Amino acid sequence: MGNLTVLQAKNAKAGDKLGDGDGLRLDVDKNGNRSWVFRYTSPKTSKERYMGFGSADEVSLAEARDARDEARKMIRNNIDPIDARNAERAAAKLEATRSVTFKVYAEGFIAGREAGWKNDKHRQQWRNSLRDYAYPIIGHVAVADVDTAAVLKVLRPIWDVKKETARRVRGRIEVILNAGKAEELRTGENPALWRGHLDQVLARRKKSEVRHHPALPYEEVPEFWKSLAGEPSDAARMLRWVILTACRFNEAADIDPGAEVKGDLWTIPAIRMKGEREHKVPLTNLALAQLPFRPVSDVTLSNCIARHTNTIATTHGMRSTFRDWAGDCTAFPRDIAEMALAHAVSDETEAAYRRSTALAKRRALMEAWADYCSSAISR
Structure with a gap:
């Protein structure tokens, strides 16, 4: 007692x-x-x-x-x-996570993020690609139990026949599993990681398979800009923004200036980036002068291009125009130009270091690009 x-x-x-x-x-x-x-x-x-x-x-x-x-x-x-x-x-906590399947978590993840996606097509692509390719294989699997074998089972049937779709599905699975880890629903490395993981077992895309978009020769940019600068439409403002930031169409189409543009820096969320990594873009005064604009379709931008040049060119091709100019007409290092385009550079550790230290150099590059684009106006 x-x-x-x-x-x-x-x-x-x-x-x-x-x-x-x-x-x-x-x-x-x-x-x-x-x-x-x-x-x-x-x-x-x-x-x-x-x-x-x-x-x-x-x-x-x-x-x-x-x-x-x-x-x-x-x-x-x-x-x-x-x-x-x-x-x-x-053990009880782990058991509770077993009830959260990949499909349930993915649907919740999309629902929480889609409010920030202004492009309806982007929303639909996320849902449809996971519905058609991921859910039939891993939809019923607990987020904690999705492993490399499961991811490969999703990707292998489409990797060589639906290359772009497969690439996007892999990236979306990676983002979702990263979020699951952040919410403590899983531990360990991400089985959908590409660099240093899946790139060891899945074939890389050959350069010959990459589709090139018609680009405006950089020599024609100043006169093109001089004409474009006189158009006040949303299409023209958005196109000028795309050119001055060297961004992709969807990155500009879904922009939320209030949330993403702080001072003279534009932070594009990872969810909207091709490489599924946040990207920071230093903004020139000329770029900031284009805000705000009402996003328009890629077709509308193509029509806008056609109004100001007889050269066949596309919106995406403007990135190639910028890259050719940077390589041919400036002394900026190759990696700086590649980072401005949000392309992967060197190994992952060095890339992370460069992203944090090269912003000043990238800002100087974008200032030089803005000056070049508008050079015909002052002549």
Whole structure:
């Protein structure tokens, strides 16, 4: 039998530490909150430990004694009761994650993000690609259990026959699993990671398979810009923004200036980037002068291009125009121009370092590009 009575436990005062025997005691803090504490020596480390059994308002004296007796039984069996409880909680938490399937989590992820996607086509592509290719294979699998073999089972049937779709599906799976890890639904490396992982087992795209978009020769840009600068339409403003930032169409079409443009820096969320990584774009005064604009379709931008030049060129081709100019007409390092286009450079560690340190150099490059584009206006 213990030393405490129910009445003594009920009437305990602030600051009391009332022992019940065999390591169990009732502690009362300065605010009068009563809690059960079990003091013992760990059979693993031989160190003194304190294990809480809960509030005395919720756990009775009898229940606290039962918990103590169970803990003492564990100690006799060379088990540390705190370690055992922690392991039990971890197992319960892990079991709870098993009920969150990839499909359930992915649908929730999309629902939470799509409010920021202004392009309806972009929303539909996310849902449709996962519905058609990922969900039939891994939709029922717990987020925690999606592994490399499962990802490859999704990708291999389409990797060589639907190359662009497969690339996008892989990227979307990677983003979703990264989010799941952030929410502690899984641990370890991302099985959909490309560099240093899936690129070791899946074929890379050959350069001959890359579709090139008709580009405006950079020599024609100043006169083209001079004409384009006189058009006040949203299409013209958006096209000028695309040219001055060297961005892709969808990156501009889904822009949320209030959230993404801070001062003279545009941060494009990873979800909208081809490489699924956040991209920062230094903005010139000329670029900032194009905001705001109402996003228009790629076809509308193509028509806008045609109004100001007889040369066949596309919106995406403007990126090639910028890259050719940077390589032929400037002394900026190759990696700086590639980073301005959000292309991967060198290995992953060096790329992360360069992204954080090359912003000033990229800003100088974009200033030079803006000056070149508008050079015919001052002539």
